[in-house]
Amino acid sequence: MTWRSFVLRICILIVLLCCIYLAGRQGIAAWYFRKHTPEGIEAAIRWDPANAQYYDALGTLKHFYEDKGDPQEIVHLYQTATQLSPFDAHYWADLGAAYEWAGRREEALRAFQRAQQLFPHSPEINWRLANFYIRARDVPAGLRALREVLAGESVPRRDVFALATNATTDTRAVLDGMLPTRAPFYLDYLDFLAETNRLEGAEIVWARLLELNLPFELRRSFPYLDSLIQRHETAALVESWSALAKRFPDQIHLPAPAGNLVTNGSFEFEILDGGLDWRAAPIEGAVVSVDSVEAYDGVRSLRIDFDGTQNLDYWHVYQYVPAAPGTQYRFSGYMRVKGITTDSGPRFQIYDAYDMAKLFLSSENMVGASSWSERHFTFKTGPDTRLLVVRLARPASHKFDNHVAGTVWIDHITLEPTQ
16 A cells, blocks of 8 residues: 555656646746737747647737738648637638638638638628628628628628628618618618718618518608708608608608698697708707797797807708799798897798708798797799708897897798699
């Protein structure tokens, strides 16, 4: 027993010394690795040659930071990493990139596909694979990989959309091959296409969104409607607004009677701040609210309080209204004011949304205090006018005492064709 105990103790001591030796080598290697230089990583490999991470890191440094790196040397480094750690998808993806850089495209494809097999839903792996496919002009495969990227949510969606639209101008192919069938993806892609002036593609995405009846909030559609306004696409704007009114009947209340073109002209419903409804842009010196006590028609009116601290050039309550060219119209709106100071008071204005020189009308302004008073005028649109702006305005005063204070209420606003 004494002899056996002695041998056992010697074995344990040898194992312990080996562990200490290996741990020491690994510690020294880790110290060199933290230098993040090619020389440091090469030293780390000499001390710990079985660590796949070191070969991969050295390959990356040589690949991206050396002006004249040897492609075959870099391939060999990544190959060693995959041999030492064959189930690490990122090493296989790095090897695929190295193969591609070395002009070995078939081997690159196999390496990338191996990486995807090991980590099929990784956004990073699929992003690299998608870029490879698209560089290889295999757009359908690239779009399928990008679908996984979008689902992973780690790569900015705009970057994904940019890669897809640079790869193909076929919006339907992008919808079918890449976009998950969920409204947030469709709406973000819609915004991207509108912002990058790809309006034809945006119209395809919009039509598909409505066709699939995907649930979304009404306000998420407003950027697309604004893009139609900015690009003078009034026919598409009217059609889209009509489709939204059918889908959101509790939020969009089309004018009644049908002859009135102004939406929510008596402010009985929520102001939507977009589309073809009223917009009330915030500005320092004025507060917009709905008044349920003071009204000319119904039970509500719109109220604007000026706090007397600014000489406001105010135009921030307005609505876009589609119109027909060469048509006679009658505008009517009711206004009440209280304590409005300065010589420049609130008034109604109507003008061509794209060129005020073609059409601009303004009612008489109101100052001081008054009861409800109608302001109206008739006009005829020109041959090119298809979109109007109806707004409450208060131009800046040129007097010395020019800070505007007081309250104005507006209600029962109509715009109707008379012929």
